[in-house]
Amino acid sequence: MKKPLLQSVFVLLLALAAGSAVAQITPKAYAPENLRTLSVQDQTRVISLEYSEQSRGRRIPDDQLRFYLDQVNRSNWTFSRIKQDIAQSLGGNNGGWNPNPPPVSGRTIVCESKSGDARRCTPPWRGPSRLVRQMSNSRCEEGTTWSSQDGLITVWKGCRGEFAAATTSSTGTIRCESSDGRGRTCRTPWRGHSRLTRQLSSAACVEGRSWQSQQGQVYVGNGCRAEFAARDGGSIGGNSGYTITCSSDDNRRRTCAYDARQGRPILLQQLSNNSCREGYSWGYAGNQVWVDRGCRGRFGPR
Structure with missing residues (x-):
């Protein structure tokens, strides 16, 4: 066999071997x-x-x-x-994942945690917000690297995302998931308690054990992942839609004006890690709501 032919056979064998390695x-x-x-x-x-x-x-x-x-x-x-x-x-999400994201309509804002520091952004809408697009390599996960409350978005640990006003889906449900067995609290855009409409996890979702609800929130744990809806067909913010947010900054007492014509207020949604308990860390007198001991909450008529 001539030398050029040997070289050709050798090159062919190398190519086949490389192709096999790539396939593996x-x-x-x-x-x-x-x-x-x-x-x-x-x-x-x-x-x-x-x-x-x-x-x-x-x-x-x-x-x-x-x-x-x-x-x-x-x-x-x-x-x-x-x-x-x-x-x-x-x-469509820069490597971030958001199962079945609702369509974006209306205005959005970008909120960015630079150098891992926490940052607060004020959106041009009232009420809670939702993540519509992750723009950072750092994961944006509600409760872990970002949170929202009435008229405020907070991001930290490098999360950079695009946010819009929170809405219910076309079926009037939200999804709340306990990842790796850890507890998670999800805000609901309706008043009152919630009910489970569809279990998505293999782990059991049992009310009182692995999930529970309160005014404006659903909590899941022990691997429960499910979809929830308003228990009694509740509306967002009550019949009038009137709500206020009152915050005890630095654990100091603060009073917030409240329209007494709306009726006696109740705690619709706790927005702080510190407990909001009537008579202890919040109350109502005349035309004012007071908060104390780090309570931050959304209040409105029953």
Whole structure:
């Protein structure tokens, strides 16, 4: 065999070997449309491979993987549906993931935590806010790196996001999820208590054990992930829609003007980590609401 021919064969063998190595490094995610025909282990493998392929080698976040497994086994999501959702999560949210984000309408603002420091932003709307687009590499997770209250958004730990006024979905529900078994509190845009409408987790969602509600809030824990709606068809902010926010800054007592014609106020939503208990850290006298001991809350008529 002549030398040029030997060189050609050698180059061809190298190319084949390189192609084989690349195939081993970046395997393709092949799966049937109906992923329920696979074991959970194989479902995990092909979903993880698909995410890695689309994200150029990144690992799928644990909560996103759990969400897809739930959708496969509870809502019959197909492999094509998951591929499409992965593409949307990577392409439209800068790598951040927000399952089934509601459409953005009206105004939005950007709030950014620079150098990891906490920052407060004042939106041009009243009431709580929602994250519509993560713009940072640092994860934006409500309660962990950002929070909102009436007329204020706070971000920290490098979260940079675009926010809009919070609204209910077209079905009048919100989703609240306990990730890695940790407790989480979600604000609701309706008054009063909430009811569970659809469990999304394999962990049981039992009221009083792994979830509970109060005025304007839902708390979940022990891995419960579910959708909630107003228990009694409650409206946002009561019949009149009149609410005020009163804050005890630096644990000092403060009074806030309140329209007595609206009727006696109640605590609609606690916005602080410190407890708001009537007679102890908040109260009402004449045409004023007072707060103390770090209580910060939203108040309105019953």
